[in-house]
Amino acid sequence: RGKPHDSICSLDCKPGSRQIQETKLCCWTCEPCPLDTHSYSINSRVCIACSPGEISNDNRTGCLVVLPTYLEYTHPAGLVLILFAIIGGMLTLFTLVVFIRHADTPIVKASSKELCLVMLCGVFIGYLSSLLSLGKPTDNICMVHLCLGSMFGSLTIILSS
Numbered sequence: 665r666g667k668p669h670d671s672i673c674s675l676d677c678k679p680g681s682r683q684i685q686e687t688k689l690c691c692w693t694c695e696p697c698p699l700d701t702h703s704y705s706i707n708s709r710v711c712i713a714c715s716p717g718e719i720s721n722d723n724r725t726g727c728l729v730v731l732p733t734y735l736e737y738t739h740p741a742g743l744v745l746i747l748f749a750i751i752g753g754m755l756t757l758f759t760l761v762v763f764i765r766h767a768d769t770p771i772v773k774a775s776s777k778e779l780c781l782v783m784l785c786g787v788f789i790g791y792l793s794s795l796l797s798l799g800k801p802t803d804n805i806c807m808v809h810l811c812l813g814s815m816f817g818s819l820t821i822i823l824s825s
Contacts, residue, residue, distance in 0.1 A: 677707050680724035697724040734800045742798050753791040760784045 677683050677694035684693045697703055697711035702720045714727035721728050735742050766772055796809040
């Protein structure tokens, strides 16, 4: 007679996956756990969500703590941001000075002078507020960034329409 047949309908689900029940009571399919969830036992029926500040590892058998990273002032991308903010701010200030010095010329009078001044101020503050993205954020920096970004960004967009 040969060796006995296995009476298993489905194979075990490995850690990092969950059982999805099929129509037959003893049969299932194994499905990998979704992103940011894990299962650490064999034949798990549910995947457990990782806590806030954690992500699942590559094989979804556990969670890893995500350490926050910040764009530092000395990082090359931080230096490029500072350079662009300074150059953009200086060009905006230069444009503002030229605009004010020649306020009595027909071209400046024909444009909406007050509106242009408000928009130039909004652009200048936009360049300055980009510098708030550097370094570790504090509650105060986040509040200032939120206020400046929403207030002057919205004002500039609305007035330019």
